[in-house]
Amino acid sequence: MxxxxxxxxxxxxxxxxxxxxxxxxxxxxxxxxxxxxxxxxxxxxxxxxxxxxxxxxxxxxxxxxxxxxxxxxxxxxxxxxxxxxxxxxxxxxxxxxxxxxxxxxxxxxxxxxxxxxxxxxxAPNDLKMGNVTLNRSTFELCTEKGALRLASKEFQMIEMLMNNPNVLISTERFMEKIWGYDSESEINVVWVYISYLRKKLTQLEADINIKAVRGAGYTLEKKK
Incomplete structure (x- = not known):
């Protein structure tokens, strides 16, 4: 919650x-x-x-x-x-x-x-995009191939992306919303967690992917 x-x-x-x-x-x-x-x-x-x-x-x-x-x-x-x-x-x-x-x-x-x-x-308990479902109660990312439980920051990041499909979310916005204003984490931690999520989407054979826009941020899009 x-x-x-x-x-x-x-x-x-x-x-x-x-x-x-x-x-x-x-x-x-x-x-x-x-x-x-x-x-x-x-x-x-x-x-x-x-x-x-x-x-x-x-x-x-x-x-x-x-x-x-x-x-x-x-x-x-x-x-x-x-x-x-x-x-x-x-x-x-x-x-x-x-x-x-x-x-x-x-x-x-x-x-x-x-x-x-x-x-x-x-309110719906699940977010859906393509063949992917995010369960907000169990923190599980699911497709017909299976389900993977996400760590809290992975969950928050994919939730932000699925709530805003095809919308560019800046790296700074992820840092502000998930790590907080006072975080001592380096900004490249966002890339690290994006990498974790991409691997899990690939493992689940998802038909959506996280696209990087160089120097700007990330968007969640259906695969073409």
């Missing part, structure tokens, strides 16, 4: 991120509303956790704009505000739940699990 967390208090964001990752969630953490909106548009999140009071764009405006673009991911608001009117405004903007600071991490996890369960009832 992949979560977008938007929280401008970095200590709080780091604490929440650590707890979520410990519970086997993938997390993208951003610290202002503008980045929250851009990330929310760019990827398919299972859940979005938004602080209301953020620089550049507040959480309610982020959510209104995402909903206007057709983004249906469940949203949980985090806020220091406890006034009933604020809760009503957030829910009317399209939020699924509301949690007032300070809160227990256990309650946050329980609410996220509940929202992700509701999404899973209506």
């Amino acid at each position: 992949k979560i977008l967390l938007a929280e401008d208090e970095k200590e709080m964001a780091n604490a929440i991120t650590a707890v979520l990752k410990h519970n086997n969630y993938f997390v993208d953490a951003v610290y202002n509303g503008e980045d929250a909106y851009n990330y929310g548009l760019a990827d398919d999140y299972d859940c979005i956790v938004l602080d209301i009071m953020m620089p550049k764009m507040n959480g309610i405006d982020v959510l209104k704009n995402l909903r206007a673009k057709g983004i249906a991911a469940p949203v949980l608001f985090l806020t220091a505000k406890s006034d009933v009117d604020d809760r009503i405004e957030g829910l009317d903007a399209g939020a699924d739940d509301y949690l007032t600071k300070p809160f227990a991490m256990g309650e946050l996890l329980a609410r996220i699990r509940a929202m992700c369960r509701r999404k899973s009832e209506i």
Whole structure:
């Protein structure tokens, strides 16, 4: 499961991120509303956790704009505000739940699990392209020739590619989304994982392939 967390208090964001990752969630953490909106548009999140009071764009405006673009991911608001009117405004903007600071991490996890369960009832569990299926629950890449379980970063990379078929994804975008802003990994780690995925696609006799565009990035395309 992949979560977008938007929280401008970095200590709080780091604490929440650590707890979520410990519970086997993938997390993208951003610290202002503008980045929250851009990330929310760019990827398919299972859940979005938004602080209301953020620089550049507040959480309610982020959510209104995402909903206007057709983004249906469940949203949980985090806020220091406890006034009933604020809760009503957030829910009317399209939020699924509301949690007032300070809160227990256990309650946050329980609410996220509940929202992700509701999404899973209506969202497809598999991504498909050509003769390849990616199972989001088991992390397995499958064709009629068999199935291979992917490591977490392999899964995240092929998921990004399958969510954006025939779209160029830059090496920097992979680094930012999967390894994070603060990663000390060298950028050539992206090529290493692309190589792993290509070998697995070949092993499965996939009719799709990852094409490199020199100096720009990678696209996932049907074989010609």
